[in-house]
Amino acid sequence: MSIVEVCDLTKTYGSGDTAVTALDRVSLSIEPGEFVAVMGPSGCGKSTLLNLIGGLDRPTSGSVSIDGTDIATMSDTEVTKLRRRSLGFVFQFFNLIPVLTVTENAALPLTLDGTKPTEAQAKAAEWLGKVGLGDKLASRPDQLSGGQQQRVAVARALVTEPALVLADEPTGNLDSKSADEIADLLKQAAEQWGRAVVMVTHDAHIAGHARRIVFMRDGQIVDDVRLQDGDPTAVARAAMEKAGLL
Numbered sequence: 001m002s003i004v005e006v007c008d009l010t011k012t013y014g015s016g017d018t019a020v021t022a023l024d025r026v027s028l029s030i031e032p033g034e035f036v037a038v039m040g041p042s043g044c045g046k047s048t049l050l051n052l053i054g055g056l057d058r059p060t061s062g063s064v065s066i067d068g069t070d071i072a073t074m075s076d077t078e079v080t081k082l083r084r085r086s087l088g089f090v091f092q093f094f095n096l097i098p099v100l101t102v103t104e105n106a107a108l109p110l111t112l113d114g115t116k117p118t119e120a121q122a123k124a125a126e127w128l129g130k131v132g133l134g135d136k137l138a139s140r141p142d143q144l145s146g147g148q149q150q151r152v153a154v155a156r157a158l159v160t161e162p163a164l165v166l167a168d169e170p171t172g173n174l175d176s177k178s179a180d181e182i183a184d185l186l187k188q189a190a191e192q193w194g195r196a197v198v199m200v201t202h203d204a205h206i207a208g209h210a211r212r213i214v215f216m217r218d219g220q221i222v223d224d225v226r227l228q229d230g231d232p233t234a235v236a237r238a239a240m241e242k243a244g245l246l
Contacts, residue, residue, distance in 0.1 A: 001068060003163050003196040004030035004053060009062035011048050022048040024219040025062065032163065035190035035197045037207035040216035046200045047168055049216070053198065054087055054166045055079040067163050084113050088157030088195070090167040090186075094149045096141040102128060103137045106155040113160070120159075127155040131185060147178025154185055158195070165189055167199040171206050183209035204237060 006028040013020045023045045030036055038046050051057040053064055055071050063070050066086060071079055083089075088109075096105045103124050110120035125137055131151045141149055150170060157165050167186060171179035183199075183206045190197045190211070201207050208227070215223040 002029045002065075003032050003034075003067055004028065004198070005063075005065040006049075006053065007063045007065075009049070009052060009064060010060045011045075011052060011057070012060045021219055023052070023059075026219070026221055028214065028221065028224075030164075030196050030198060032196055033190050033194045034212065035187050035210045036199070036212045036214060037210035038198065038200045038214045038216060039202065039204070039207050040222075042202075044216040045219040046216055048219075050166050050168055050198065050200050053164075054089065055083055081113075084109055085160055086162050086164065088160065088162040088165040090150070090153050090157050090165065090170045092169040092172040094141070094146075094153050094173075096149055096152055098141050100140075101137065102133060102139050102141070102144070102152050105141065105152055106159055108156060109160050124155065124159050127159050128152070130158075131155045145178070146174050147181060150174060150178070150182050151185065154182065154189070158189060158193070163196060165195050165197045167197065169200055169202070171201065171203060179203070179206055180209075208237075 006026060009023055009026045010021065011023040013022060026049060038049065040046050048057070052059050059072060063072055066082065071082065074082065103121050106128055107120035107124035110123060111117055128134060128137060131154050133148060133151050133155065136144065136148065141152070144152070165186070170186070171182050174182065186197050186199060187209050189195045199210065207213050211227050213225050213227065214221055
């Protein structure tokens with residue numbers, strides 16, 4: 001069973017002559033353990049699609065089902081619980097709380113959901129170890145590099161062991177070495193830890209770490225390419241050529 005089922009998804013902002021269609025009847029399925037990159041020019045609908053899948057926005061029409069449940073039929077409270085328990089989010093600018101330790105930051109989804117702080121922090125420490133930060137548990141965000149801060153964000157996204165991780169330009173604020181490391185970490189989350197990962201990126205090299213690239217233009221999916229192992233840049237370039245984008 002697919003983790004994500006998007007069917008005829010449309011999102012329009014405004015009305016009448018000023019209406020802008022950000023997504024136009026998009027359909028997409030994503031399986032457990034799949035790492036999918038979404039690419040396309042600015043304004044093509046990439047982030048809108050991610051926000052709708054994550055329940056951060058509501059569609060104008062169409063449906064988004066997460067693990068068999070149509071989130072359009074859920075109340076705001078139910079969607080909030082779903083995001084907290086079944087979805088993980090990684091953003092470009094880390095969104096860590098500066099006054100909290102690395103462990104406290106990574107534990108936030110659990111503590112907000114009512115888990116005892118000691119249990120939440122123990123689980124967070126486990127995931128921080130998995131992402132290579134086992135020696136930074138008591139550090140503050142400003143004591144870490146950008147790449148390390150994004151690792152904390154990845155641990156925070158995974159701490160509830162969600163079915164789906166959504167990453168919006170997760171490497172856009174990093175140097176090339178750290179960007180590759182975060183892309184590999186997301187790949188590991190999919191292939192070793194069994195999470196479905198959907199990543200929006202403008203970087204073809206980073207997209208090449210995924211197993212599948214969905215290309216968008218003008219609010220629609222224009223191609224959907226399965227990838228083979230190899231150099232990420234060469235893989236992504238071949239996918240873009242196949243999609244007619246080069």
